[in-house]
Amino acid sequence: MENCVFCKIAAGLIPSTKVYEDDKILAFKDLNPQAPIHVLVIPKMHMDSLEDITEDTSAEIAYIFENIPVIAACAGIRNGYRVVSNCGPDACQTIHHLHFHILGGGKLGEKLA
Numbered sequence: 858m859e860n861c862v863f864c865k866i867a868a869g870l871i872p873s874t875k876v877y878e879d880d881k882i883l884a885f886k887d888l889n890p891q892a893p894i895h896v897l898v899i900p901k902m903h904m905d906s907l908e909d910i911t912e913d914t915s916a917e918i919a920y921i922f923e924n925i926p927v928i929a930a931c932a933g934i935r936n937g938y939r940v941v942s943n944c945g946p947d948a949c950q951t952i953h954h955l956h957f958h959i960l961g962g963g964k965l966g967e968k969l970a
């Protein structure tokens with residue numbers, strides 16, 4: 858996707874602070890952290906949001922979840938974390954490349970919204 862910031866990060870065209878990378882996924886620090894440790898995990902394959910997941914692409918997403926505990930540990934999260942994916946306007950999705958926020962590194966608030 859030509860004008861997608863996260864595709865550009867995945868391609869190394871925009872710098873990021875990488876936490877984990879393999880051939881399918883990339884995890885990097887959020888520029889505007891909402892928790893003591895805030896990491897974003899993306900599939901390298903472009904998908905707009907959770908709404909784009911199909912039978913053909915669900916294995917990519919399962920792969921992300923298999924690796925979230927590894928990524929959280931790589932990021933230095935030791936005592937629990939929260940995973941969030943904003944999908945669509947009411948959820949305030951701003952970057953339209955599917956991503957999962959991993960929030961941790963300290964006690965989080967009880968409310969989600």
Ligand code: AMP
Nearest residue numbers: 862873886887888889943949950951952
């Ligand atoms: P969302 O509102 O779920 O679409 O979240 C997008 C997230 O991407 C926000 O938390 C931003 O702070 C973060 N973000 C935007 N641009 C960058 C970037 N170049 N590097 C790291 N994080 C970014």
Ligand code: ZN
Nearest residue numbers: 861864903954
């Ligand atoms: Zn993209």
